[in-house]
Structures are given as structure tokens and as C-alpha cells.
Amino acid sequence: MATIRVLLIEDNRLLRDGATAILNEQPDIKAVSVSGTNGDALRKARALMPHVVLLDLGLRNMNSMRIVQSMRKEFPKTEVIVMDLIPTHADVAEYVKEGVAGFILKDASLKDFLNTIRTVAQGVKVLPPSLTGSLFSQIVEYAIKSGNPEKIVESVCMTAREQDVINLIAKGRSNKEIAAELFIAVHTVKSHVHNVLEKLALHTRLELAHHVLKRDETEKVL
Numbered sequence: 001m002a003t004i005r006v007l008l009i010e011d012n013r014l015l016r017d018g019a020t021a022i023l024n025e026q027p028d029i030k031a032v033s034v035s036g037t038n039g040d041a042l043r044k045a046r047a048l049m050p051h052v053v054l055l056d057l058g059l060r061n062m063n064s065m066r067i068v069q070s071m072r073k074e075f076p077k078t079e080v081i082v083m084d085l086i087p088t089h090a091d092v093a094e095y096v097k098e099g100v101a102g103f104i105l106k107d108a109s110l111k112d113f114l115n116t117i118r119t120v121a122q123g124v125k126v127l128p129p130s131l132t133g134s135l136f137s138q139i140v141e142y143a144i145k146s147g148n149p150e151k152i153v154e155s156v157c158m159t160a161r162e163q164d165v166i167n168l169i170a171k172g173r174s175n176k177e178i179a180a181e182l183f184i185a186v187h188t189v190k191s192h193v194h195n196v197l198e199k200l201a202l203h204t205r206l207e208l209a210h211h212v213l214k215r216d217e218t219e220k221v222l
Contacts (some may be wrong), residue, residue, distance in 0.1 A: 011036035136153035
């Protein structure tokens with residue numbers, strides 16, 4: 001592949017223009033951009049026939065998932081990369097299920113940004129760096145290779161007890177307090193915490209508490 005044709009779908013004009021300019025400085029990339037409506041994105045895609053579509057997950061006036069579905073239906077050979085600041089594991093699972101090939105964190109370095117585009121253009125799936133080596137990433141990779149991406153979401157579901165532990169951690173409870181409230185041993189609580197952190201590819205209880213708060217805020221909006 002001599003030149004990678006890239007379509008950028010981003011409704012923030014500053015990010016859209018800046019990213020397009022950076023991409024077009026690369027000798028092996030040709031990029032055009034669009035503001036973020038499904039109709040405009042499809043029209044530009046038909047004109048460019050892109051190898052890669054870069055899509056902002058948080059478009060204000062359009063459902064990013066619908067754009068993914070439209071792109072995958074009309075341009076099955078085009079790879080889609082989703083961009084977001086901190087994609088949740090639910091987002092990663094759902095977008096992989098719909099055929100997204102890669103994820104770029106908005107705080108990624110320029111090197112990682114360009115490497116992800118070039119790697120995905122070669123047909124390689126790229127997960128967010130924060131998931132690399134995690135149990136979650138292994139589940140995703142297994143589901144992709146087995147040709148059954150629908151298994152991703154159910155594979156990372158929490159048990160009822162793990163959900164209880166998550167909710168109590170979010171309330172600031174210690175392992176000892178959680179054990180007393182749930183009538184289980186402290187070492188059992190520690191085991192649940194370890195499993196939860198691994199499933200969510202998180203590292204600390206603070207990150208877990210933040211994850212729960214973000215999840216709850218999203219559910220309130222919905």
C-alpha cells in the first residue's frame with residue numbers, strides 16, 4: 001500500500017484541522033476530514049474510498065456507533081479507528097463487536113497516533129495501550145480470532161458478588177469494612193478486588209472508584 005487514504009470524522013474544528021494537517025505532512029498518508037454527520041461522512045468516503053476512517057467517539061450531533069455501522073456496511077474493506085479520551089471497557093467491547101479495528105486515546109503521542117493508523121491499515125487490530133496485556137484484551141483478542149465478537153461483552157460481566165464489592169469500594173469502604181458488610185473473609189474481598197481490577201484493566205482502587213462514578217453518570221444521562 002503506497003499511500004494510506006484516511007477520512008477523519010471529528011466535529012471539533014481545531015482538532016479536525018490540526019489532525020488533518022499533521023496527517024498530510026506524512027509521505028505515506030493522504031487525509032481529508034468531515035465535521036461529523038453521517039451523510040457528509042458517507043459522501044466523503046465514497047469520494048475518497050479510504051483505507052482507514054478515524055472517528056471521534058464523542059460526536060455531539062451524531063451517534064458514532066451509527067457511523068461505524070454505516071461505514072462497515074458500505075465499505076467493508078475500510079478499517080475504522082475510534083478516538084476518545086478514556087474509552088470505557090463497555091465502549092471498547094461494543095465497538096469491537098461492530099467491527100472497529102483500533103482505538104486511539106486523545107492524549108496519545110504523535111508517534112502512537114501515526115503508528116496506530118499505519119498498523120490498522122495493514123489489517124492488524126490495535127487496542128488502547130492501557131489494555132495491552134490485560135485479561136480484558138486477551139478476551140477481546142480471543143473473541144476476534146474465534147470470529148465471535150458477541151462473546152466479548154458477556155465475557156467481562158461481573159459476578160453479583162464482584163458488583164457488590166465494586167459498589168462498596170466506590171463508597172470508600174476498606175477491605176475490612178467490605179468483609180464485615182458482606183459477611184465474608186477479608187482475604188475473599190482481596191481476591192474479588194484483584195479479579196475486578198484485572199477484568200477492567202485497572203490498577204488501583206481509586207481508578208476503580210472513578211470508573212464506577214463515570215459509569216453511574218453515564219447511566220443517569222441515558
